[in-house]
Amino acid sequence: xxxxxxxxxxxxxxxxxxLNTGRTPRRGKSRMDPTRNNTAAGxxxxxxxxxxxxxxxxxxxxxxxxxxxxxxxxxxxxxxxTLDAYREFFGETxxxxxxxxxxxxxxxxxxxxxxxxxxxxxxxxALSIRPVKKWTDVMFFFLSTKxxxxxxxxLPLYLFAxxxxxxxxxxxxxxxxxxMNLPIAVWMMRSFLAEVPExxxxxxxxxxxxxxxxxxxxxxxxxxxxxxxxALICFIxxxxxxxxxxxLTGVVAGTAPVFLTxxxxxxxxxxxxxxxxxxxxxxxxxxxxxxxxxKLVQGLSLGAVK
Amino acid sequence: xxxATARISRPGHHAAKPSRDAKSRERALAWARRAxxxxxxxxxxxxxxxxxxxxxxxxxxxxxxxxxDKTAFAGLENYATVLTDPDLRLAIFTTILxxxxxxxxxxxxxxxxxLLLDKKFIxxxxxxxxxxxxxxxxxxAAALIWKHALLNPTYGxxxxxxTWVWSLFGSAAAPQLDLLSQAPMxxxxxxxxxxxxxxxxxxxxxxLQSRPMDTVExxxxxxxxxxxxxxxxxxxxxxxxxxxGGLLGAIYIVQNFDAVFTLTAGxxxxxxxxxxxxxxxxxxxxYGLASAAGVVVVIGTIIVATFALRTVFSLFKKxxxx
Numbered sequence: 001x002x003x004x005x006x007x008x009x010x011x012x013x014x015x016x017x018x019l020n021t022g023r024t025p026r027r028g029k030s031r032m033d034p035t036r037n038n039t040a041a042g043x044x045x046x047x048x049x050x051x052x053x054x055x056x057x058x059x060x061x062x063x064x065x066x067x068x069x070x071x072x073x074x075x076x077x078x079x080x081x082t083l084d085a086y087r088e089f090f091g092e093t094x095x096x097x098x099x100x101x102x103x104x105x106x107x108x109x110x111x112x113x114x115x116x117x118x119x120x121x122x123x124x125x126a127l128s129i130r131p132v133k134k135w136t137d138v139m140f141f142f143l144s145t146k147x148x149x150x151x152x153x154x155l156p157l158y159l160f161a162x163x164x165x166x167x168x169x170x171x172x173x174x175x176x177x178x179x180m181n182l183p184i185a186v187w188m189m190r191s192f193l194a195e196v197p198e199x200x201x202x203x204x205x206x207x208x209x210x211x212x213x214x215x216x217x218x219x220x221x222x223x224x225x226x227x228x229x230x231a232l233i234c235f236i237x238x239x240x241x242x243x244x245x246x247x248l249t250g251v252v253a254g255t256a257p258v259f260l261t262x263x264x265x266x267x268x269x270x271x272x273x274x275x276x277x278x279x280x281x282x283x284x285x286x287x288x289x290x291x292x293x294x295k296l297v298q299g300l301s302l303g304a305v306k
Numbered sequence: 307x308x309x310a311t312a313r314i315s316r317p318g319h320h321a322a323k324p325s326r327d328a329k330s331r332e333r334a335l336a337w338a339r340r341a342x343x344x345x346x347x348x349x350x351x352x353x354x355x356x357x358x359x360x361x362x363x364x365x366x367x368x369x370x371x372x373x374x375d376k377t378a379f380a381g382l383e384n385y386a387t388v389l390t391d392p393d394l395r396l397a398i399f400t401t402i403l404x405x406x407x408x409x410x411x412x413x414x415x416x417x418x419x420x421l422l423l424d425k426k427f428i429x430x431x432x433x434x435x436x437x438x439x440x441x442x443x444x445x446x447a448a449a450l451i452w453k454h455a456l457l458n459p460t461y462g463x464x465x466x467x468x469t470w471v472w473s474l475f476g477s478a479a480a481p482q483l484d485l486l487s488q489a490p491m492x493x494x495x496x497x498x499x500x501x502x503x504x505x506x507x508x509x510x511x512x513x514l515q516s517r518p519m520d521t522v523e524x525x526x527x528x529x530x531x532x533x534x535x536x537x538x539x540x541x542x543x544x545x546x547x548x549x550x551g552g553l554l555g556a557i558y559i560v561q562n563f564d565a566v567f568t569l570t571a572g573x574x575x576x577x578x579x580x581x582x583x584x585x586x587x588x589x590x591x592x593y594g595l596a597s598a599a600g601v602v603v604v605i606g607t608i609i610v611a612t613f614a615l616r617t618v619f620s621l622f623k624k625x626x627x628x
Contacts (some may be wrong), residue, residue, distance in 0.1 A: 042427025071461040074470035120344030147611040156360035179353035265369040278447035289442035
């Protein structure tokens with residue numbers, strides 16, 4: 001890939017560098033000749049960013065086109081905008097509404113996130129603020145469960161759900177999503193709770209503050225943004241999930257991704273509708289993702305990278 | 307599957323006093339510390355470890371739910387089938403090819419993007435936001451967009467652009483691609499690289515920004531070329547982050563189901579193991595065989611995961627040491 005080259009054109013021959021060493025060395029400015037190099041890098045970055053964003057932008061644009069304008073070659077970029085595709089997606093002519101599946105997705109994602117937080121917060125507390133012995137072993141046990149592929153456990157889960165009559169039941173899915181996100185949440189939250197300064201905790205304890213007060217006044221102010229980001233990331237993972245939902249739900253408890261996979265089959269012109277559907281179902285994730293942007297890396301890397 | 311070999315104990319372990327009273331008090335204290343941990347731990351063991359044990363047991367059984375009367379102990383038969391059945395063997399190969407190519411390509415592009423974003427330029431924040439967008443499209447939706455809006459041979463955007471560019475030069479015979487039927491594996495790889503590059507970029511960018519600048523400055527003063535700085539200072543520093551991105555990416559992409567399911571429905575040699583397992587138990591009802599294939603995936607993942615855990619651990623130790 002040619003993406004690596006833009007980093008190279010920096011070959012500022014010893015010109016400015018030599019000049020600088022001649023004088024008293026100046027510290028602070030990290031990069032010599034900032035204007036020229038950075039313009040090149042900036043243009044390259046902008047071009048690549050647009051290239052990566054084209055599918056998303058095209059999805060949004062096409063969702064506002066009519067079906068006939070959406071399916072042209074070459075593409076009709078300047079075609080008239082319309083909300084028809086959205087009306088169709090919400091079942092104007094077919095009568096099939098995506099709302100039940102969207103509500104199922106929201107229920108499963110929100111409730112599983114709440115459960116994850118309720119289980120992960122005390123665990124993270126016992127791994128950072130008042131750590132148990134061998135707390136790192138416990139951490140790595142949590143992580144290793146995340147590394148086990150879902151397919152390796154899905155059959156027994158499916159059989160269990162079938163036996164106890166929990167197939168197509170949103171609560172069973174909620175429990176699955178809770179277990180799916182719990183290890184990530186424990187890791188993330190531990191890294192956020194570890195940022196609470198030890199001196200503050202000790203001082204509060206010496207002053208005789210009880211646990212609730214410490215949680216509210218000392219821990220919450222430092223850890224709250226991180227906990228919020230943890231919640232958003234768990235929400236995203238649950239919202240996106242397809243395999244478990246596909247196997248464990250059906251008519252009643254089907255989530256939005258399941259609806260989406262069934263929705264495409266055998267229609268005529270439907271490109272604008274597919275795009276509208278993709279926009280609608282991605283909106284919550286886009287919002288959650290941008291809201292968590294600052295902590296996204298820390299979350300995705302399980303707290304290993306800040 | 308605890309691969310953890312890590313042991314750092316926090317300073318301040320109290321030396322146990324010999325008195326019996328103190329001992330029991332200490333034990334009570336230890337349990338008080340453990341208590342908040344237990345709900346999460348017990349829940350996870352029940353929901354993830356227990357089912358895997360069941361999978362392990364089923365994998366040694368001859369069990370097809372359509373002919374339940376033939377259910378019996380099968381020994382290693384299912385494993386022999388997994389490794390000899392041409393479809394499942396192909397699925398193993400496909401999984402490896404898919405994972406390795408997506409991880410390597412997205413790491414390389416992610417590295418390039420991270421190096422660019424490490425510099426200051428106008429609108430850097432916006433560029434970063436635009437670049438994260440692919441990661442924030444629901445995977446099923448992304449796969450549908452790639453299949454219908456971008457790669458479709460008659461009205462997809464890619465062929466549309468080809469037609470448009472060729473028509474600019476007065477040609478009506480623009481080349482038209484049909485990746486989905488002619489190179490379906492490439493279509494899957496392309497869409498996954500698009501989704502995973504932002505992930506790699508974010509991790510590598512965080513790595514770049516944590517690099518100590520004074521050594522770079524010193525090297526610049528000494529007249530080191532940018533390439534030399536990149537080769538001898540930046541790259542060694544980034545090594546851990548490259549490993550982390552690659553291994554975490556591998557763990558997620560090995561498990562990929564959405565893209566294969568949506569883009570090609572596993573056709574034309576694109577069925578990876580998760581998809582093949584789904585097919586084997588959900589449609590073919592071969593429970594024993596599906597379980598054996600699941601165990602094979604776990605063994606493969608353990609191998610990767612051992613390295614992943616080691617990398618996460620070394621970064622983790624650094625952070626914990628601060």
